Amino acid sequence: xxxxxxxxxxxxxxxxxxxxxxxxxxxxxxxxxxGWFRQAPGKEREFVxxxxxxxxxxxxxxxxxxxxxxxxxxxxNTVYLQMNNLKPExxxxxxxxxxxGPAILTSxxxxxxxxxxxxxxxxx
Numbered sequence: 001x002x003x004x005x006x007x008x009x010x011x012x013x014x015x016x017x018x019x020x021x022x023x024x025x026x027x028x029x030x031x032x033x034x035g036w037f038r039q040a041p042g043k044e045r046e047f048v049x050x051x052x053x054x055x056x057x058x059x060x061x062x063x064x065x066x067x068x069x070x071x072x073x074x075x076x077n078t079v080y081l082q083m084n085n086l087k088p089e090x091x092x093x094x095x096x097x098x099x100x101g102p103a104i105l106t107s108x109x110x111x112x113x114x115x116x117x118x119x120x121x122x123x124x
Contacts, residue, residue, distance in 0.1 A: 002026040002113045004096050009118030012086055020081040022096030022115055029077040030054060033099040036070060036081045037108055038092035047106040049081060059104045086122045093117040
């Protein structure tokens with residue numbers, strides 16, 4: 001059974017940093033493209049960042065470029081999202097997801113497995 005478990009969400013102040021983690025089990029972690037998505041109340045789930053199978057290529061949404069970094073440690077079956085200079089508009093539930101596809105895809109429909117999410121709240 002595939003499980004993705006996120007952690008690291010918190011209530012922080014504007015300008016703070018957070019690192020989210022997502023630990024995978026039940027899958028060959030290195031064989032999946034991993035992504036982070038987020039969803040705020042009343043809004044659609046949106047792409048944040050993704051990283052290819054062996055950690056080579058990454059892609060980030062324009063709204064987080066220069067502030068968020070995705071990276072992975074396949075030896076630990078974990079993908080991370082380092083978030084710096086957080087803004088109130090970053091407030092959302094953050095989900096990690098795994099995709100069998102060999103490319104970085106930004107639509108949530110292309111991801112096969114999902115975690116339960118971790119809440120990030122940025123207070124001004």
